[in-house]
Amino acid sequence: xxxxxxxxxxxxxxxxxxxxxxxxxxxxxxxxxxxxxxxxxxxxxxxxxxxxxxxxxxxxxxxxxxxxxxxxxxxxxxxxxxxxxxxxxxxxxxxxxxxxxxxxxxxxxxxxxxxxxxxxxxxxxxxxxxxxxxxxxxxxxxxxxxxxxxxxxxxxxxxxxxxxxxxxxxxxxxxxxxxxxxxxxxxxxxxxxxxxxxxxxxxxxxxxxxxxxxxxxxxxxxxxxxxxxxxxxxxxxxxxxxxxxxxxxxxxxxxxxxxxxxxxxxxxxxxxxxxxxxxxx
Numbered sequence: 001x002x003x004x005x006x007x008x009x010x011x012x013x014x015x016x017x018x019x020x021x022x023x024x025x026x027x028x029x030x031x032x033x034x035x036x037x038x039x040x041x042x043x044x045x046x047x048x049x050x051x052x053x054x055x056x057x058x059x060x061x062x063x064x065x066x067x068x069x070x071x072x073x074x075x076x077x078x079x080x081x082x083x084x085x086x087x088x089x090x091x092x093x094x095x096x097x098x099x100x101x102x103x104x105x106x107x108x109x110x111x112x113x114x115x116x117x118x119x120x121x122x123x124x125x126x127x128x129x130x131x132x133x134x135x136x137x138x139x140x141x142x143x144x145x146x147x148x149x150x151x152x153x154x155x156x157x158x159x160x161x162x163x164x165x166x167x168x169x170x171x172x173x174x175x176x177x178x179x180x181x182x183x184x185x186x187x188x189x190x191x192x193x194x195x196x197x198x199x200x201x202x203x204x205x206x207x208x209x210x211x212x213x214x215x216x217x218x219x220x221x222x223x224x225x226x227x228x229x230x231x232x233x234x235x236x237x238x239x240x241x242x243x244x245x246x247x248x249x250x251x252x253x254x255x256x257x258x259x260x261x262x263x264x265x266x267x268x269x270x271x272x273x274x275x276x277x278x279x280x281x
Contacts, residue, residue, distance in 0.1 A: 018047070018048075021063065035098070045106070061128055122273060126273075137166075146168065148160060175210055181209075185205065197280060204271075207272075208271035212265065212267045
C-alpha cells in the first residue's frame with residue numbers, strides 16, 4: 001500500500017497481484033463447479049472493486065469467504081441433498097447467489113474508495129462477516145445431531161433445512177465465523193484507527209454479523225417463500241429441486257434465499273455502522 005495525500009492507495013504490484021489472484025480463483029471455481037460462468041464474472045467484479053478499495057488485505061477477506069463457504073457447501077453434499085436443503089445446481093453458485101452475498105460489500109468498498117471514511121470499512125467487514133456466518137451456520141447446522149428449533153418458537157422442533165430453523169451448533173458456528181472473519185480483518189488492517197477504535201470496530205462487526213444471521217432466519221420463518229418439490233414432494237426453500245421448478249406453498253415466492261441473504265447483508269452493514277458510530281461518539 002502507498003500513502004497519497006493522507007489516503008491509502010493500493011500499489012501497482014498489489015493491483016497486478018490481486019488481478020492474478022482473482023482470475024486464478026475464478027477459473028478454479030468454474031473448473032470445480034463451485035461457480036457457474038456468470039457467477040465467476042460477478043465474483044470477479046466484486047473482487048476487483050474490493051481490491052481497488054483496500055488492496056490485498058480487503059481482497060483476502062473476500063477470498064477467505066469464498067474458499068471456506070465453498071468447502072463447507074461441498075462437505076457431505078449428498079446428505080444435504082437428501083434433506084432437500086443442498087445448494088441448488090449441485091452446489092454451483094450463480095451470479096444471483098454471488099450478488100446476494102457480495103453486492104453490499106462491493107457497494108461499501110465503492111463508498112470507501114470514494115470517501116475514505118472508516119465507517120465503510122466497518123460496513124464492508126460487517127456484511128461479509130454476516131454472509132459468511134449465515135452460510136456456515138446453515139451448512140454446519142444441517143449436520144447437527146440435534147433437531148433445529150423454530151426461531152419464532154424455540155419449543156417447536158423442525159426438520160433440518162426448514163427456513164427459520166436454528167440449532168445450537170449452527171448458532172455457535174456462525175458466531176465463531178463472525179469472530180474469525182472480524183479478527184482477520186483487524187489483522188489485515190482493513191479497519192484502522194487507535195487500538196480502542198479498532199476494538200470498537202471489531203465488536204460492531206461481530207455483533208452485526210450475528211444479529212443479521214438471525215435476522216436472516218427470522219425472515220426465513222416469516223416471509224420467505226416456502227416451496228415443495230413436484231418430483232419427490234420434499235419441502236424446500238429452493239426454486240428448483242431435481243432440476244425442476246418447485247411449487248410455491250406459502251410466503252412470497254420471489255423472496256427466495258438469495259433475496260433474504262441480500263436483505264440480511266444490508267442489515268449487517270447498517271447495524272455495524274450504527275454500533276461503530278455509537279461506540280466512538
